Amino acid sequence: MANELGILIEDRLLELGWSVSRLTLESGLSADVVVDLVGREQLPAMPDAHTLRQLSTSLDLPYRQMVVAAGVACGLPKNQEGEPTFALRFATNQELLNELRRRLVRGHGDAGSQHQRRTHLALVKQVLAHEAG
Structure with missing residues (x-):
């Protein structure tokens, strides 16, 4: 089972008709980084802001959505509205x-x-x- 960020990325790739290779070209991120974010069940640490911004821009998704999905993928607790409690720092x-x-x-x-x-x-x-x- 993939993590929240991986699911978001995979769903968007399907919508765009892109492969992971195309995402690496568009985002400037290495294939290892993308595969690591998509392939894990839970992320061991929060991806850095640069990585999330590159994904946000290349996939044309809101940065906040990327941050929230990454936080959930890291196992951070959610507030009453279903968002990680750390989201305000971003x-x-x-x-x-x-x-x-x-x-x-x-x-x-x-x-x-x-x-x-x-x-x-x-x-x-x-x-x-x-x-x-």
Whole structure:
């Protein structure tokens, strides 16, 4: 059984009609790297950002999707929404703001939504302050 990242890569290769050889040419990654990511049941470590960006660009998939799939492939725990809990470390400020907006709209009718909005706003302010400092 393949890992989450391997499944994502294989599915996209099928959609594009590409072989692993074509992916190595398009991405600039070695065949050993690609085969290692696709062939393992679980990844022993998180692939580096360069590798994930090359895959994202060449497969025309969102970088965040690649990061999340790689995190799951490494066996990292997921949060309530099914994403690895580390995913924020790879998020840009714009992605954080977009996620905040999405959560605010989704949680608008919830009883605890006021508290959630304040918590999310505090998190975004903290990230923006960290980026500015």
